[in-house]
Amino acid sequence: MKIFTAKQVAEIDAYTIINEPISSIDLMERAAGEIYKWITDRFPAPQNCKIFVGPGNNGGDGLALARMLAGGNYSVEVFVLQISDKISADAEANLECIRILNTLDLYEMTSIDSMPWLFKDDIVIDAIFGSGLSRPIEGFALDVVNAINASDANVVAIDIPSGLMAEDNSKNNLRGIVRADFTLSFQFPKLAFLFPENEIYVGEWEIISIGLHPDIISSKTTAYKVLSKEFVKSLLMPRKKFDHKGTYGHGLLISGSYGKMGAAILASRASLRSGIGLLTSHIPRLGYQIMQTAVPEAMVSIDRSDIIFTEYPELSQFKAVAIGPGIDKKQNSFRAIVNLLKEVKVPLVIDADAINIISEHPELKKELPMGSIFTPHVREFERLVGKSGDSYTRNCMQREFAKAHGLTLMLKGAYTAICCPEGSCYFNPTGNPGMATAGSGDVLTGIILSLLSQGYSSHIAAIIGAYLHGLAGDLASVDVGVEALTASDIIDYLPKAWLYLKK
Ligand SMILES: NC(=O)C1=CN([C@@H]2O[C@H](COP(=O)(O)OP(=O)(O)OC[C@H]3O[C@@H](n4cnc5c(N)ncnc54)[C@H](O)[C@@H]3O)[C@@H](O)[C@H]2O)[C@@H](O)CC1
Numbered sequence: 064m065k066i067f068t069a070k071q072v073a074e075i076d077a078y079t080i081i082n083e084p085i086s087s088i089d090l091m092e093r094a095a096g097e098i099y100k101w102i103t104d105r106f107p108a109p110q111n112c113k114i115f116v117g118p119g120n121n122g123g124d125g126l127a128l129a130r131m132l133a134g135g136n137y138s139v140e141v142f143v144l145q146i147s148d149k150i151s152a153d154a155e156a157n158l159e160c161i162r163i164l165n166t167l168d169l170y171e172m173t174s175i176d177s178m179p180w181l182f183k184d185d186i187v188i189d190a191i192f193g194s195g196l197s198r199p200i201e202g203f204a205l206d207v208v209n210a211i212n213a214s215d216a217n218v219v220a221i222d223i224p225s226g227l228m229a230e231d232n233s234k235n236n237l238r239g240i241v242r243a244d245f246t247l248s249f250q251f252p253k254l255a256f257l258f259p260e261n262e263i264y265v266g267e268w269e270i271i272s273i274g275l276h277p278d279i280i281s282s283k284t285t286a287y288k289v290l291s292k293e294f295v296k297s298l299l300m301p302r303k304k305f306d307h308k309g310t311y312g313h314g315l316l317i318s319g320s321y322g323k324m325g326a327a328i329l330a331s332r333a334s335l336r337s338g339i340g341l342l343t344s345h346i347p348r349l350g351y352q353i354m355q356t357a358v359p360e361a362m363v364s365i366d367r368s369d370i371i372f373t374e375y376p377e378l379s380q381f382k383a384v385a386i387g388p389g390i391d392k393k394q395n396s397f398r399a400i401v402n403l404l405k406e407v408k409v410p411l412v413i414d415a416d417a418i419n420i421i422s423e424h425p426e427l428k429k430e431l432p433m434g435s436i437f438t439p440h441v442r443e444f445e446r447l448v449g450k451s452g453d454s455y456t457r458n459c460m461q462r463e464f465a466k467a468h469g470l471t472l473m474l475k476g477a478y479t480a481i482c483c484p485e486g487s488c489y490f491n492p493t494g495n496p497g498m499a500t501a502g503s504g505d506v507l508t509g510i511i512l513s514l515l516s517q518g519y520s521s522h523i524a525a526i527i528g529a530y531l532h533g534l535a536g537d538l539a540s541v542d543v544g545v546e547a548l549t550a551s552d553i554i555d556y557l558p559k560a561w562l563y564l565k566k
């Protein structure tokens with residue numbers, strides 16, 4: 064699913080109006096009708112609805128919805144915030160309609176003094192500002208936002224919580240944003256919904272389809288997309304009858320150190336559960352028996368060091384290399400990484416302490432092999448790329464870094480973001496809070512190594528890997544819950560995840 068900027072959505076609206084064709088007021092009617100259906104489903108009548116409307120088309124949606132709710136056995140009060148002299152033509156037409164029908168209570172608000180009391184069971188509809196917000200909310204509208212936030216009512220935001228910018232909130236007043244329980248966004252999610260700090264404003268979000276024109280949706284380009292099962296499935300390469308294990312590549316996994324052999328086991332097992340032909344696990348000497356016992360399918364390459372990574376085997380036989388899970392950051396490991404970065408000619412997955420080593424030696428950033436994949440979580444990301452005060456800025460930095468170095472940079476989290484060398488950014492919707500657990504990242508590294516070894520290109524391997532990893536976690540959580548979920552569970556559910564993805 065594509066994510067468009069607020070400006071692009073306005074262009075898509077305009078195209079739909081001209082080419083469907085449909086009048087803008089009828090499009091508003093359709094949008095309000097879809098919100099009405101959602102409300103009757105979630106909060107069946109009779110209920111008390113208090114609707115706060117602003118001067119633009121978001122307010123117009125709120126007014127059209129108010130009329131529908133009043134006709135549907137809801138008790139409705141509408142509060143029209145007198146923010147400016149101008150009101151959009153479609154909002155004006157809906158206001159006039161309400162005046163003529165006279166089926167609900169309409170109040171004009173010019174100050175916070177006329178703010179109604181909001182009760183716990185009230186449904187508050189936030190239609191003050193939508194995607195046309197151009198600056199932080201101020202004046203008495205800000206007081207209204209704060210009063211809504213201070214209440215226990217059920218708050219439903221139309222399109223976007225008032226006060227939240229659709230993309231960049233780095234300069235916004237974060238105290239002037241409605242904190243909705245539900246956000247019903249028209250046709251597409253806003254980029255801001257995917258950033259963790261905005262969850263308190265957006266609450267649960269849903270997409271409400273309003274039939275915007277399919278031609279413009281498919282032809283308009285955007286850097287941002289949310290992964291879907293259909294899209295990820297379309298990337299999978301079929302397996303053919305006469306394929307043999309050589310067809311699916313030989314991968315090298317460099318992982319593990321004293322006290323962290325579990326990381327090597329997890330990444331190796333995940334790799335083998337994701338279709339790799341042959342896997343060599345390079346580990347320190349002390350891990351030999353552990354690896355051979357726990358993962359009999361893996362071949363083992365033994366480091367001269369008992370406890371850390373200091374060297375690697377001859378590289379020509381490998382189709383891809385992954386380095387990082389559990390390797391630690393000792394000086395000898397740093398030297399070995401310097402050599403590896405210089406020598407490696409195949410795609411490289413760089414995770415965990417391998418990222419940290421590179422971050423501590425910025426001169427190494429010049430050596431990063433094109434086509435490599437970095438898989439940091441947010442702290443590792445900050446060490447590698449730099450700090451930022453908000454997720455939008457961080458995402459811009461991520462996209463820039465991926466472009467500048469010609470590599471795929473994943474930022475792990477809820478909605479893991481995958482930024483590709485050509486500038487696009489994919490958000491992964493699978494996964495759950497149960498996966499915030501030790502070893503989960505090692506599993507992801509193993510999966511991506513496996514996909515690279517099978518011949519998937521770097522950014523495709525990152526996309527399939529992230530989706531599959533989250534899917535396995537989701538399937539596992541159905542049976543074991545989120546608290547009890549371990550990284551081993553994610554591996555155990557990879558078979559089901561593959562089957563589900565290919566269905
Ligand atoms: N364009 C369309 O065809 C459709 C638009 N829809 C709705 O229209 C909304 C966008 O409508 P608009 O573009 O009118 O935008 P808004 O409804 O967000 O309102 C913007 C208005 O408020 C003013 N404004 C912006 N920031 C302000 C601030 N901080 N303080 C005071 N005034 C401020 C602007 O100058 C403008 O007049 C969407 O969010 C959606 O709810 C829906 O009706 C679906 C169809």
Ligand SMILES: [K+]
Nearest residue numbers: 189192223225
């Ligand atoms: K709104």
